[in-house]
Amino acid sequence: MITDEILVVKEVSYKENDKILHALSRMRGKIQLISKGSKKSNSHLINVSQLFAYSKCSMTLSRDMYILTSADLIDNFFNLKNNIDAFFYGNYILELISYVAQENEYDSRIFDMTVAILKHLSSSSNYYDKLTAAYEIKLASMLGYKPDFLHCVSCGAEINTDARFSIAEGGLYCSGCVNYGSGINVTLNEIITMERILKTRFEDIGSIEVSPKIYKIIRDFLFYYIGKDNFTTLKLL
Ligand SMILES: [Zn+2]
Structure with a gap:
């Protein structure tokens, strides 16, 4: 039995009563879970198997698919x-x-x-x-x-005037180095x-x-x- 926190990022209808949940989990990254019976109105998994549901859940792993066994909803925003x-x-x-x-x-x-x-x-x-x-x-x-907003990517000087921001370089060219790199002028x-x-x-x-x-x-x-x-x-x- 595995426990983790999950956030449902996508729900896909599966078979007559089930859903496959695409979720972000706190300790396992992106996972997919089968939520059996969660389309039935009396399912104990109904609330945790919706888009945006954030819950603490228990699951088992079968091949490469998790099976949701129980969950406590923390928030559904x-x-x-x-x-x-x-x-x-x-x-x-x-x-x-x-x-x-x-x-x-x-x-x-x-x-x-x-x-x-x-x-x-x-x-x-x-x-x-x-x-x-x-x-x-x-x-x-x-x-x-x-991004580094504090120092020039070229000479390392502290930035204290208008400069040029280069996305590709991940930082700023100071007023003295502005001619060495391309980017967006910023105040x-x-x-x-x-x-x-x-x-x-x-x-x-x-x-x-x-x-x-x-x-x-x-x-x-x-x-x-x-x-x-x-x-x-x-x-x-
Ligand atoms: Zn510089």
Whole structure:
């Protein structure tokens, strides 16, 4: 018997009464589980076998498929289903994480952060754009692509003026080195804002002023490093 925390990122109907759940697990990365009988209205697995369900579960492994035996729902982020904007952002997060997550490879920080952003999106804070940008840049960092906003990628000098941000180099060219690299011109204010988004916790993100340019840089940065930019759910945002 195996226990783990799981977040359902996709549910697929299977046979007459069953579902196959695609889930992010805290300790096993991406997994698939059969949830037997979970389409029946009296199933004890009905609540934990829905999209967005976050639960602590017990399962057994049969060949390469997990079989869900029991689960306790921790959260289903219910309010996501009451707010169309929050719902779309939540779906984008699930699509993103199901693309990024790997089987047999896990990072419990990424799992915890994903649960945390869904909690914030569903608590109707209205900062969906800011929360999502913070998730994107923190995710890039956790995957090993942390941008450096403090030092020049060329000479190492501390950044304290306007500079040029290179996505490919993962950092800034200072005013003295600006001719050595290509990228996007950014003001010191914009640099400070990006650093704050990277460092600030979700609960405090609302106070940061974020421009469309910064949203775009952050998203382009993540997409460059994960090698995908055509997420279906992004068209809905
Ligand atoms: Zn420099």
